[in-house]
Amino acid sequence: MDQDGFDDIFTIASFQLKIYLGGSPHIDTVAAYSLSPQGSSLFYPSAGDMNGDGYIDIAFTDYVGTGDYDINILEGGSDGWKSSRNHMIDMDTYSRSKIADVDKDGYGDLITHSFTSPSYTLRIWKGGISFPTSASITKTASYGYNIAVAIPEGEGGGPKAYRGTFTSVPITLPDTLTQKWDVAYLEGAFPANTSARITVLDGNSGSPITGYKDLAAMDVDLSGVTTNSIKLEVTILTELNTTTPSLDALTVKWMDRREWRDEFFGPGKVDRLLNIDVAGGTMQAGDIGGQGPQLIFPSLLGEANYTTSPLAFYDAGGADYLTRDPFDFKVKGTTAADIADVNGDG
DSSP states (O other), X not given: OOOSSSOOEEEEETTEEEEEOOOSSSOOSSOSEEEOOSSSEEEEEEEEOSSSSSSOEEEEEEEEETTEEEEEEEOOBTTBOOTTSEEEEEOSSOEEEEEEOTTOSSSOEEEEEEEETTEEEEXXXXXXXXXXXXXXXXXXXXXXXXXXXXXXXXXXXXXXXXXXXXXXXXXXXXXXXXXXEXXXXXXXXXXXXXXXXXXXXXXXXXXXOTTOSSBOSSEEEOTTOOOSEEEEEEEEEESOSSSOOEEEEEEEEEEETTSOOSOOOSSOOOOOOTTEEEETTEEEXXXXXXXXXXXXXXXXXXXXXXXXXXXXXXXXXXXXXXXSOXXXXXOTTOOOOOOOOTTOOO
16 A cells, blocks of 8 residues: 555454555554544445556545445545545445556546446546546446456556566675665666656565665665665656657666765765764764764766865864865866775874
């Protein structure tokens, strides 16, 4: 449900929709979400992404009183689910529902089966950027409420309908004691209507690594991956078959554990060094005591090429790197630097 690689449970209990999140070493025994929609009784929940925002939505039958039933859709978001973030479809009668992308356009569709006198009716409410308010397809059906969906393989139509996936060979760290994973990134020419998704797989088991599944990005920070062998699964999606994405390279990098990174991708991040902590966005002296390390920042590359030279900052004590003037190497274009006592003077 939260797409973290662990199966979750959503169920109806005590007139509430409850969601139990999976994790290591086992699923939570306390519900992470207990949602109370407007109805007094809830039935038959199903889940899927109906509006294509990357978050799972939940649909279920909601008895609102006096023989009136609705289909209630709870919209998923970055904060999970809320009873107030819902979309109601008036069904009048008791019905079952299921979410599945039956037209393979990238949006989950809602299939409902209900009794509308004098016959049973099967309806398909097509998903899209906004949630449906009317059925796109209505069919007369025979008796029986259960819904099962079989979707054939192959291309569909609509947004991101054309896709291709490949998986790299296993990539193994040369030395797991002194090295760690750094970054992975794609290079190529992608039209505006094209995107990529990257999944990092365990090179030994082939299973997605938690937190690294279906990442909608051209680059991935691998610093949190601890397995010694990985594979990269890359999916390229485009809306039309009249444009051609061109993938030039997939690069996977590793680095020594005690070195500074010379490339950064994605949101800002903090690496920790001996005797350095970060609090409130500023560096602080660590608990160990003593001077902090010398910090060297290599040249910065911008649109106007290398416009800076490497700087070394010295700790004046207590993680004070501002009192002492930095040393300027005056060599623009330096992409990495290191410190060593080459003349043995301490």
